[in-house]
Amino acid sequence: MNGLPMLPTIIVDIIGSAANILFSFLSLWYAFRLTRLKPDNFLWGYLFYVTLAITAFAISRAVGHIAKEFLSIAGRADLWQLLAPYSGGFNTLCMISVSAVMIFYHKGVQAYEAIEQEAAKLKQSKVRLTQAANELKALNLSLEDKVEERTAELSKSEKKFRHLFTASKDMVFFSDSKHAILDMNASGSEMLGYSRHETSLLALRDIFRHEGEVTMYAKMLELDGYILDLEAEFKKKDGSTLYVLISATALYDEQGHVVGSEGIAKDLTRLKSMMEQLISSEKMASVGQMAAGIAHEINTPLGIILGYSQLMLEDFNKDSEIYQNLEVIERQTQASRKIVADLLKYSRQSGSARESLDLNEIFNDAVAVTEHNLNLNHIKVVLELARDLPPIIGDPEKLRQVVVNLINNAHHAMEKKGEGGQLLLRTRWDMESAKVIAEVQDNGHGIPEHINARIFDPFFTTKPVGKGTGLGLSVSYGIIQEHGGTIAIESPVPGPGNTRIQGTLFRLVLPMAMEPAALKKESIVSIG
Incomplete structure (x- = not known):
């Protein structure tokens, strides 16, 4: 082995170590670029840290190899023996770092997947929130229109209710x-x-x-x-x-x-009054028919009794008891005949004259007949007769009887007070309805409300026995109705403003003369 040349090995080791350093830096640079392109990507971040650890390990090892070779060439191998433990320790640390990074790769991937799932959920939530936001935006845009439409509907409904309420x-x-x-x-x-x-x-x-x-x-x-x-x-x-x-x-x-x-x-006041009037009219018609038959049957014997009593009066002395008894018979018979006459008038069995007449003259004649008795009871008569009052068509005698009867009733009402009083007689005419209106008003005790509807019933009276027959107002009612008019009563009497004062007012409404003779008969109206 000592005989083999080491230069090629050394050169290859130096070049390989340099290439290792170069390629490590290139890998690190590339990983860094990936993290910049996708900063939120876990894998690229993890790869960057793995590359960083490997690069550190590769540089440490490559630098160690290069240093070793250059020291060997320079004849300083002893120096490398001193540096080798430190280089090996540093390499070991880098290798441990790479191992640690690789060991925690699995946990990192799990964490990444968990994060990705949460991110997906958040993304879905974001999508749903976006959709909800879009719907809310659309609703908000149409809300004003809907509110305006609903407000218009409510206003229309409120107007209908308000119209129903007020109208x-x-x-x-x-x-x-x-x-x-x-x-x-x-x-x-x-x-x-x-x-x-x-x-x-x-x-x-x-x-x-x-x-x-x-x-x-x-x-x-x-x-x-x-x-x-x-x-x-x-x-x-x-x-x-x-x-x-x-x-x-x-x-x-x-x-x-x-x-x-x-x-x-x-x-229901008017309806109730009309029903009472209808019942009263039917009752009065029945009583009228009965009264007519009774009057005819009684009139003949009463005439005979009256005639014989008057003949017998001539046969006795005025101071005798028999004469006085006959006078009583005569008076009572005449009173009975008057009742019979009232019955006949009530049943309309007597004829009526028809002529044009002035109602003011009727009132003046009635006052002339009754004024003396009124003055005795300190009752003041006030006449408010309209000028140029249109004439009416009727029977003056019967109408005079009606006015006298109303004056006598007023006299009786104020006589009960014992303080005198005031009797107001008023006439006027209504151009629009072509009616002549006459009123007889007193300030007497008035008529109780519970008998208001009965005062025109035949034989109904509040006067004591012997003071009245209860036929006066019934006869008056029939006469006014026969003339095509109405008779109304108010008790208490309207006063200033909306007040009511004590007393009674009878109102006669008769058609003017220019209207046809055959007038429609109206029902009585009871007010108060």
Whole structure:
């Protein structure tokens, strides 16, 4: 072996070591470039560190070989013997580094795969978030349009409800759990005679006539949740009664508790009055037929009794007891004949004259007949007769009888007070309806509401026995109806503003003379 030449080996070792250093640096540079191209790629980063460890090992080993050869050529092999342990130790450290990197490759790959999976999940989440963001963006873009569309629908619905609430001719109201009125439409306020501000301060107990009806209203809502066609009586501001038909629905909170109600009340006062009038008309027609038959049957014997009593009066002395008894018979017979005459008038068995007449003259004649008795009771007569009052067609005697009867009724009402009073007689005419209107108003005790609808019934009277037959107003009603008019009553009487004052007002409405004689007969209207 000593005979072989070592130069080629040395040259090859030096060149190989140099090439090892060169190629190591090239590998390291290439790995570095890969990490720059894909900084987030785990494999390229791992490869870079492996290449770095191998490069360090290759440089250490190559440099050791080159140094060894050059020291051998220079004849300093002893010096290499001193450096060799250090070079070997450094090579060992580099080899350990490469081994360590290679040993943890598997764990690194697992970590990389786990990271990749998490990255994929994050990527999917990002995609979903991107989609959600895009949808949210689209929704946001269309949200204003949708809000505007929904607002328009709500506004339209609110306008419909508001129109129904304000334009309804029935009473529409809302109340809370304590039955305080939260809101009421204008028709309801007008029906009760209150302003909108005043109704906001009311409760249901303030407008129900009877307290028990409020309790019934609350119980029905609590049990059934609604009320269908409940007939009740409301109390108006002036104290008069309003008959209504109520339908209501309960309002609930989230826990299902009743927190209020919404209701509609229909005014039945006019319908109730018409029904009472119809019943009264049928009753009066029946009584009229009966009265006519009775009057004819009684009239003849009464005439005979009256005639014989008057003949017998001539046969006895005026101071005798028999004469006085006969006078009693005569007076009572005449009173009976008057009742019979009223019955005949009530049943319209007597004829009527038809002529053009001035209603003012009828009033003046009636005052002339009754004024003396009125003055005795300190009753002041006030005449407010319209000038140029159009004439009417009728029977002056019968109409005079109606006016006198109304004046006598007013006299009796104020006579009960014992303080005198004022009797107002008024005439006017309505150009639009072509009607002549006459009113007789007193400030007496008034007519109780519960008998208001009965005052025109035959034989109904509030006067004591012997003071009246109860046929006066019935006869008056028949006469006015026969003339194609109406007779109405108000008690108490309308005062200034929306107030009511004590007293009674009878209103006669008659057609003007230019209308045809065959006039449509109207029903009586009872107000108050």
